[in-house]
Every structure is written in C-alpha cells, then in structure tokens.
Amino acid sequence: MPDILTSAYGLDADLPDVLKRILADKVEEVRQRSGAKSQSAIESAAANAPRPRDFVGALCERISEGRIGLIAEIKKASPSGGVIREPFEPAALARAYEAGGAACLSVLTDAPWFQGAAEHLVAARAACKLPVLRKDFLISPWQVFESRAMGADCILLILAALSDDQARELEAIARSLDMAVLAEVHDERELERALGLETRLIGVNNRNLRTLVTDIATTERLAPLVPPDRLPVAESGLRTAADVHRMAEAGARCILVGEHLLREVDVEAAARAMVEAA
Numbered sequence: 001m002p003d004i005l006t007s008a009y010g011l012d013a014d015l016p017d018v019l020k021r022i023l024a025d026k027v028e029e030v031r032q033r034s035g036a037k038s039q040s041a042i043e044s045a046a047a048n049a050p051r052p053r054d055f056v057g058a059l060c061e062r063i064s065e066g067r068i069g070l071i072a073e074i075k076k077a078s079p080s081g082g083v084i085r086e087p088f089e090p091a092a093l094a095r096a097y098e099a100g101g102a103a104c105l106s107v108l109t110d111a112p113w114f115q116g117a118a119e120h121l122v123a124a125r126a127a128c129k130l131p132v133l134r135k136d137f138l139i140s141p142w143q144v145f146e147s148r149a150m151g152a153d154c155i156l157l158i159l160a161a162l163s164d165d166q167a168r169e170l171e172a173i174a175r176s177l178d179m180a181v182l183a184e185v186h187d188e189r190e191l192e193r194a195l196g197l198e199t200r201l202i203g204v205n206n207r208n209l210r211t212l213v214t215d216i217a218t219t220e221r222l223a224p225l226v227p228p229d230r231l232p233v234a235e236s237g238l239r240t241a242a243d244v245h246r247m248a249e250a251g252a253r254c255i256l257v258g259e260h261l262l263r264e265v266d267v268e269a270a271a272r273a274m275v276e277a278a
C-alpha cells in the first residue's frame, strides 16, 4: 500500500478522534488486503461481479410514489451501540427488510469496529433483489474495486475522512464501475465539499463521528441547504415515526436506519412502520 495513506492518516492529521482511530486500523487493513490481492486481480474480480443494481433509482421510485426511501442497515455491532444483534443472520435480515418495504440495504463490512465482513454483504445481497450499499471506511481505489467485487451497488464516501482529490478519485472509479456514491457530511463545510462531487446522494449523518453524539437536528440544519437536484439522506439516530416526519419536513425523504430496526424482534414490521411513517 502506498505510504501516502500513512501520511494522510498519521498522528498529525486533523481528524476526529473515533474516526481517526478507525482510519488508523483501516490503513493497516487495506495494506494487508491489497498485499494479498494485486490491483489487477481485484480489478478482474470486480469485472466478474454480479451486475450492479440501481441504488438511486430504487430510492427515487419510492419517493415518486409519495413514500419514504428507506435504506435499512445490517450490522452486528457498532462503536456506539456495542453488540446490537445476536444471533446475527444477514440473509434473513435482508429478506425481512425487503418484505417490510425497504428500498435499499446498507451492510457494514468493517471488522474491527462493527464485527462486519464481506460475507455479510454477499449473503444479504444474494437473499433479496434490493441494491446494496457497502458501509465501510473507503480510503483507497483498491477498496472501490473490492466493493464491486463483493457485489456492492453503492459505496460510502465520508467527507471527513477524505481530501477533495481523494473523494473525486474514488467517485470516478465507482462511476466507471456503475456504482452509486453516497457522499456523507456532518457540517456545512463538508456539505459544500460534497456538492463538488457529481453524486446526487448526499448523506447527512446525525452522528458526530468524533464524539458519537447523535442529534437529528443536524439534518434539519443541513438538508434545507441541499440543492433540489440532489437527494438528501438522513442517517443515524432515527427511531420513531415522529423522527421520520421531522426528517421529511426538513426535506430528507430518504432515511438510513440501523440500530432501531436491528434491536427489534420483528424487523419486517419495524421496517414497515418506518416506511409508512411519512
């Protein structure tokens, strides 16, 4: 792995605390994984992956029907929530979310902090027809090819973790592979930077990745600043019908929900309740 990653995420980097620790682990992980599989091998695996599903189209379809576009998340654990679901069955969750009316899935593949794995994404996608976001911390072109090789239809780019040049480079590779991009922001400055990208999908994360404090007023502040040609997605901390109403009122008719759904026994009913809330 090029040393540029180490310098970009080194001790002097001005990065939020938890995010900084996650990224330090990620640099090492990518170094190891890309050492085990060459760039040409990962590109060939990406070329042989199942055809991409239309992530943005699935969300737009729900919105055009006057419904909420729900991206339902599959994750076993998180830094803020600890272990969230046990036993954890990605394929069963994917089927339940689809039956409950979700438009898309989000699957955590980061191992150290979320107990995720590529196999979770592969199993979830194979169990349903929904487009799937690979939820991970992408810092290198190699990971974008790896995402497509897993079958991902969309990747996450966290603006707080990337320079503008890096974000543009990773977005261009994703687009060349027919994957969508969810550009994630947490403040006005990051939103401005995200609007320099081509993607329509602007994720407003209500969770501060430095402190893990979550405040859904973040979407109420930022979603009205998103131009009409983009699609704001409210992420994190959404639990009730009232929360979904607040997000829709702020202009976010797409929502990404994880922990609330995953802590329910009947995840299908929980997903349906979120979809029917607005």
Ligand SMILES: O=C(O)c1ccccc1NCC(=O)[C@H](O)[C@H](O)COP(=O)(O)O
Residues within 6 Å of the ligand: 018, 019, 073, 075, 078, 079, 080, 081, 205, 207, 209, 212, 235, 236, 237, 238, 256, 257, 258, 259, 260
């Ligand atoms: O969830 C965390 O604790 C976390 C910590 C550090 C970086 C990212 C983190 N979460 C990723 C997410 O954005 C959420 O998984 C996603 O928005 C769903 O949030 P929720 O509905 O609150 O599970």
